[in-house]
Amino acid sequence: MQPEQPSARTVGRGAKVRAAVHAAALAELVDKGYAALSVENVALRAGVHKTTVYRRWKDRESLLTDALGEHLAMDIPVPDTGAVETDLRALARSIVQTLTGPTGQAVLAAMFTGAAHLPEIAEARRHVFDDRLTRAEPVVTRAVRRGELPEGTDPAELLKTLAAPIYLRLLIAADPVDETTADRAAHITLAAARAGALRAPAS
Amino acid sequence: MQPEQPSARTVGRGAKVRAAVHAAALAELVDKGYAALSVENVALRAGVHKTTVYRRWKDRESLLTDALGEHLAMDIPVPDTGAVETDLRALARSIVQTLTGPTGQAVLAAMFTGAAHLPEIAEARRHVFDDRLTRAEPVVTRAVRRGELPEGTDPAELLKTLAAPIYLRLLIAADPVDETTADRAAHITLAAARAGALRAPAS
Numbered sequence: 001m002q003p004e005q006p007s008a009r010t011v012g013r014g015a016k017v018r019a020a021v022h023a024a025a026l027a028e029l030v031d032k033g034y035a036a037l038s039v040e041n042v043a044l045r046a047g048v049h050k051t052t053v054y055r056r057w058k059d060r061e062s063l064l065t066d067a068l069g070e071h072l073a074m075d076i077p078v079p080d081t082g083a084v085e086t087d088l089r090a091l092a093r094s095i096v097q098t099l100t101g102p103t104g105q106a107v108l109a110a111m112f113t114g115a116a117h118l119p120e121i122a123e124a125r126r127h128v129f130d131d132r133l134t135r136a137e138p139v140v141t142r143a144v145r146r147g148e149l150p151e152g153t154d155p156a157e158l159l160k161t162l163a164a165p166i167y168l169r170l171l172i173a174a175d176p177v178d179e180t181t182a183d184r185a186a187h188i189t190l191a192a193a194r195a196g197a198l199r200a201p202a203s
Numbered sequence: 204m205q206p207e208q209p210s211a212r213t214v215g216r217g218a219k220v221r222a223a224v225h226a227a228a229l230a231e232l233v234d235k236g237y238a239a240l241s242v243e244n245v246a247l248r249a250g251v252h253k254t255t256v257y258r259r260w261k262d263r264e265s266l267l268t269d270a271l272g273e274h275l276a277m278d279i280p281v282p283d284t285g286a287v288e289t290d291l292r293a294l295a296r297s298i299v300q301t302l303t304g305p306t307g308q309a310v311l312a313a314m315f316t317g318a319a320h321l322p323e324i325a326e327a328r329r330h331v332f333d334d335r336l337t338r339a340e341p342v343v344t345r346a347v348r349r350g351e352l353p354e355g356t357d358p359a360e361l362l363k364t365l366a367a368p369i370y371l372r373l374l375i376a377a378d379p380v381d382e383t384t385a386d387r388a389a390h391i392t393l394a395a396a397r398a399g400a401l402r403a404p405a406s
Contacts, residue, residue, distance in 0.1 A: 035238055126377050160376065161391055164367035172370055173363065174329050184404065188364055191400035192391045201387065 020046040021053055022067040026106035029064065034110060039063065065120040068110060071103040078136055084143035088162060088190055091136060092182035095166050100177055108170070133159050149193050154200035161198060162189045223249040224256055225270040229309035232267065237313060242266065268323040271313060274306040281339055287346035291365060291393055294339060295385035298369050303380055311373070336362050352396050357403040364401060365392045 024046035028037050039060050043050040057063035076098065079090035098104050110121055133156050140155035149158075165185045169175040192198055227249035231240050242263050246253040260266035279301065282293035301307050313324055336359050343358035352361075368388045372378040395401055 122377070125375065129375055157387075160368060160371060163375075164371040165363060167375055168363060168367040168370050171374060172328065172332055172366075174325070180404065184360075188395045188400045191395045191398035195394035195398055197391045197394035201383065 017046075017048060017052060018056065021048065021056070021063070022070060025060075025063050025067045026071065026102065030102075030105050030109045034064075037064070061118055061120070064110065065118065065124065068107060068121065069124055071106065076132065076135070078138060080138070080142070084139070084146070084148040085186070085190060087139045087143070088186040089183055091139060091159075092162055092166065092186045092189075093179055095163055096177055096179065096182045099166065099170055150196045150199065152199040153193055153196075154198055157198045157200065158189060158193055161192060162186065220249075220251060220255060221259065224251065224259070224266070225273060228263075228266050228270045229274065229305065233305075233308050233312045237267075240267070264321055264323070267313065268321065268327065271310060271324065272327055274309065279335065279338070281341060283341070283345070287342070287349070287351040288389070288393060290342045290346070291389040292386055294342060294362075295365055295369065295389045295392075296382055298366055299380055299382065299385045302369065302373055353399045353402065355402045356396050356399075357401055360401045360403065361392060361396055364395060365389065 021042060024042045025037070028042050028045060032041070037060055039053050039057075040050050042060075042063065043053045046053075053063065057066060076094055079087045079094075081087050081090065099108070107125070111125070136159050137155040140149065140153060140158050143149040144151060144153055162185050165188065166177060166181055169177050169181055175181075189198075224245060227245045228240070231245050231248060235244070240263055242256050242260075243253050245263075245266065246256045249256075256266065260269060279297055282290045282297075284290050284293065302311070310328070314328070339362050340358040343352065343356060343361050346352045347354060347356055365388050368391065369380060369384055372380050372384055378384075392401075
């Protein structure tokens, strides 16, 4: 006899519960902060029993890391409009959208309400940031190939320059962050890159 | 009879206790984080009795806000070297020094260990940031007057562009932050400003 396999229906239900608990965990994080986050409240919000949560995640830390990891891993499309100016604007706008949307809010809440000390959260933040940098690199290499940017322009430097003013406004200055922020970031970055200020640092 | 005046010795001792308790509060914040911060441990570290602390501050929140407020208010010299390039480099280096020094560490610890939700902390962060922007404005206006930067260059935009990559590295990318970071930030900002990308946004 074969070992019992979960039926399609069970798998479907499992995925649904998982998604509901993830969403509830992120929503609780945004509303109450990390310090007040409890498995009980997450279960209540997701409409499941707390033993259902504990069966899948051993504690709130692993639940949170799992929920954030899944949402952060979602693909962000890398623009390829044929011109560096429109590519950078599209990239900056997608950074703004992510950071001001539900996932971004949850990540910021995790960082600023006491979860930042969890090594998994710090690691996830770095990893996701590095991963996005790497995936956006073609925007820069294509622009150099088309002769729009100087030879030797460093993709990582350029993309950090693009992201920096958006993060600063959101995290420190508490200024509004919108499409204008994105377009200005793209404009500044392009000017610096064209002037050759974003070449790889001499090592 | 006159009301009793504190003697010079009492005042001197009061200021000393205040400074010691402030320093202990910031050190505890950096070492243990906000969630674990207790008046007992601060008193122990400062070498005073906890009633001495409670006589001056009603709880850990007001102690922390007071300690951070005092340290954040410390004057940062605004450079005036006669050339925009060296002025911006000096400014960027002083941002790096502040953020990587004991006060900066304490501020970051406050932000990332659960104290960010305290309205006083959020307000202090914004206030200090705005205050520094305002005080550094002459660096930009002098450069425009000397003809080193285009007419209409916006001081706040320029200074945010200067600070942004430093904060990004420290908060998100977790890259090392040092004089090279500062010099690159100055270089990028200058290139963007000279290209006219840091003019005031059209409103």
